[in-house]
Amino acid sequence: MTEDDLRQRLRSAADAHRPDRARMLARVERGMHERPASDEPGRRPAVGWVRIAGITAGVVGALAVGGFAVGSALRSDPAPRQQQVAVSPAPSSSLWADGSVDPGSNAYWAQSNVTFKTKSELTALTVELRVAQTGKVNSTGHWRSLPASDFTESVTERGGFLVYRWVLRAGRTVPVGEHVFAGQYNHAEGGRDASADRYAVSGRDGGGQRVSVGGDFA
Template sequence: MDEDLRERLRTAAASHRPDRARMLARIERGMAEEPPSRPARGPRSPMPWLRVAGATAAVCGVLAAGAFAVTSAGREGPKGGQRVAAEPAPPRPASPSPGRGGALPAGSGPLWSDGSLNANSNSYWAQSEVTVKTTRQLSELTVELRIALNGGVNTTGSWRSLPEEDFVASAREEDGFLVYRWTLKPGRGVPAGTHTFAGQYNHAQGTRDTGRDDYTARGRATGGQTSVGGDFAQTH
């Protein structure tokens, strides 16, 4: 069955409104009619009520055929294949990623840390950063960054994202390292969140080996003291 005929059947079936009273009246009139006179030798015509019943059956048959065609058209599947319900793919599990400096982030209790080189570091100058994340407020915190004294290292300064007045900061050479140290002053606190401590320094031209550089962070929160540490696996 082509689409044009199917559409015409749908339209006819949807617009049809049978007049039941009118149909019943026609049937009653047909049953009351007398058969017309016929020549003696002619074939005898069917009884009027049979003609009415036949016409009624024909009308019902047309309507039923239209309804069947519309119903069949509505059940037709998509052309060219079956209807398939696609299931969403399961979420992919997240995998841990290494720290920006090449070493894996370290975590202990409420503390998490990461050591990295700032992206602006170059062949003459570098900035090593210690990122400390705490899930609780700290009443004590000491962060220590150690830069091996290789390749003509000398300090050019330091900074931290927490208020300067809350910390005692220093930079000095100790046992073959340039050591940056930030110590929280008594009575001050470190709020929960992510905080950065950075040491800046010059070095000889070229690539500097950071394999011996490292850091530690020691803090105290509700429940006791905790510490984390790590290194800087990249060279610059």
């Protein structure tokens, strides 16, 4: 049975009930004039009054309960549903980068790679690789996957780091895609710890928006 069917049946039952007032009063009056059949006066009238009071209370109670049920059914409304609002994730950056030690490195020499991807053409770009001085670190060269003529390049020692720096020349652009910049160096014999090395890539896209990303080699 649906909720609408229940409401309709309760409303019909309430509308159909019409208490017979005259009949009820007649029963009350008849009870008041009844005489006890036994020698114990007053017992049967008392029973009659109890019976009448019980009937009256039952009728009133039934009407009250029925009215309450009908009212409740008619007034009950389903609780409003809460609507979930989806929150759109923040847009990802147009520039991604990663630093790694080249697998061709050995116990005396290493190459550190800065790989970055851009989703838009760049009109300005600076790439910096900082190799921590862990012992006998000195540059043996560097290269990049983009044309050498598009960049000015420098290698310096500063603050305990060997610093490789590439800067895009004015009027040149970096196309959409993946690009690599690498620094090569000797180091003290043995496995070199690159956890202190750092890299940074920054620039400006065609719309003039600045973009940047950086990290380590851990």
